[in-house]
Amino acid sequence: MTRVLKAGILGATGTVGQRFILLLAEHPGFSIHALGASPRSAGKTYAKATKWKMSQSIPAPVRDMIVHTCEPTGEFLDCDVVFSGLDADVASEIEMAFLKADLALFSNAKNYRTHEEVPLIVPLANSSHFDLVPYQRSKHALSKGFLITNANCSTSGLVVPLKALQDRFGPLSKIVVTTMQAVSGAGYPGVSSLDIMDNVVPFIGGEESKMEWETLKILGEVNPELNGFTLLKNTKVSATCNRVPVIDGHTECVSIEFEQRPAPSVEEVIACLEAYRSEAQALGCHSAPEQAIIVSREEDRPQPRLDRENGKGYSVTVGRVRECNVFDIKLTLLVHNTILGAAGSGVLLAELAQKKGLIA
Ligand SMILES: NC(=O)C1=CN([C@@H]2O[C@H](COP(=O)(O)OP(=O)(O)OC[C@H]3O[C@@H](n4cnc5c(N)ncnc54)[C@H](OP(=O)(O)O)[C@@H]3O)[C@@H](O)[C@H]2O)C=CC1
Ligand SMILES: N[C@@H](CC(=O)OP(=O)(O)O)C(=O)O
Numbered sequence: 001m002t003r004v005l006k007a008g009i010l011g012a013t014g015t016v017g018q019r020f021i022l023l024l025a026e027h028p029g030f031s032i033h034a035l036g037a038s039p040r041s042a043g044k045t046y047a048k049a050t051k052w053k054m055s056q057s058i059p060a061p062v063r064d065m066i067v068h069t070c071e072p073t074g075e076f077l078d079c080d081v082v083f084s085g086l087d088a089d090v091a092s093e094i095e096m097a098f099l100k101a102d103l104a105l106f107s108n109a110k111n112y113r114t115h116e117e118v119p120l121i122v123p124l125a126n127s128s129h130f131d132l133v134p135y136q137r138s139k140h141a142l143s144k145g146f147l148i149t150n151a152n153c154s155t156s157g158l159v160v161p162l163k164a165l166q167d168r169f170g171p172l173s174k175i176v177v178t179t180m181q182a183v184s185g186a187g188y189p190g191v192s193s194l195d196i197m198d199n200v201v202p203f204i205g206g207e208e209s210k211m212e213w214e215t216l217k218i219l220g221e222v223n224p225e226l227n228g229f230t231l232l233k234n235t236k237v238s239a240t241c242n243r244v245p246v247i248d249g250h251t252e253c254v255s256i257e258f259e260q261r262p263a264p265s266v267e268e269v270i271a272c273l274e275a276y277r278s279e280a281q282a283l284g285c286h287s288a289p290e291q292a293i294i295v296s297r298e299e300d301r302p303q304p305r306l307d308r309e310n311g312k313g314y315s316v317t318v319g320r321v322r323e324c325n326v327f328d329i330k331l332t333l334l335v336h337n338t339i340l341g342a343a344g345s346g347v348l349l350a351e352l353a354q355k356k357g358l359i360a
Contacts, residue, residue, distance in 0.1 A: 005354065072103060170259055
């Protein structure tokens with residue numbers, strides 16, 4: 001029987017923070033122990049500090065908890081794990097302070113994803129990158145702490161089927177992806193209603209380069225010395241990102257070229273995606289979905305409203321798998337941007353870390 005872990009949440013009042021609250025409050029393996037947000041929220045009860053936007057109510061035990069500033073003191077020091085949903089403008093300094101305090105930190109912010117000693121892990125794709133933790137600990141003289149980042153929400157959906165295909169058919173030479181991203185991805189208040197209603201905005205600052213680069217790190221490997229990452233060199237990724245008037249769920253149209261000739265057929269690709277099993281599933285992690293990738297055969301799926309809760313938001317739903325007459329295969333995928341694309345990844349990463357013995 002694994003013990004219940006005390007969890008802290010940084011950025012607890014935001015869009016990702018609220019999702020952490022819901023996922024952790026109903027999780028048998030965690031108890032919510034400390035909440036942090038900006039000095040504007042500190043000292044207030046959680047119910048007063050947050051602008052709650054989830055369709056479920058604030059869990060009763062959390063409503064009257066007091067929100068603190070984000071410093072590694074007090075209740076945060078008792079935490080076994082700390083999840084960060086901090087605004088990127090403040091995440092660098094705060095997360096480094098928590099790492100230096102020897103805490104186990106799982107971050108949603110982009111700030112340390114590109115760092116050479118920091119694993120960037122999508123739990124259904126590259127959990128082998130946890131192998132760098134001992135080196136990170138030795139570099140920072142830590143005994144139990146570490147910093148793991150999870151990916152950009154659109155990247156998180158993309159890499160799961162790509163990993164399945166790469167493992168089965170070898171290197172992918174070209175990937176072109178066009179996203180239709182939900183407004184919750186922009187946090188709260190996010191995109192103004194006058195900008196997004198009756199509209200599509202064909203720009204999300206910094207998103208395309210993040211998707212292109214993060215994919216190469218995630219689908220790359222930990223080097224043999226276990227002290228760095230080898231990024232994919234021969235895979236080219238091009239992303240185009242759009243904001244659409246959907247509340248939750250990022251949809252992505254993906255075209256893929258394989259190195260292998262002849263390229264796999266549509267039937268082989270579907271069979272590979274359906275058979276794919278991640279380490280999180282193999283280890284029996286509580287939040288791991290039964291199917292990492294759900295393939296829909298209906299001609300008009302996936303759709304955000306109908307498919308985003310698949311696998312409780314932890315599965316990637318793939319549909320419209322078909323031949324591409326420019327590359328080899330094209331498909332459409334859907335990822336829940338605040339579950340597998342954000343807070344859910346953090347929770348599943350903590351479960352994996354516990355299974356791997358990285359959390360005592
Ligand atoms: N939304 C999504 O789908 C995804 C988001 N992310 C990333 O996760 C992070 C959070 O995003 P999101 O929840 O959307 O953002 P929000 O803007 O909704 O929330 C930001 C949080 O940061 C806190 N904060 C702001 N300033 C400070 C400060 N000076 N000190 C301490 N805390 C502060 C806010 O507290 P307060 O309420 O007190 O202001 C709030 O809790 C970002 O880095 C984002 O890029 C990653 C993947 C997906
Ligand atoms: N930019 C994403 C959400 C996000 O915050 O991503 P990142 O953590 O990579 O900055 C979106 O708008 O949907």
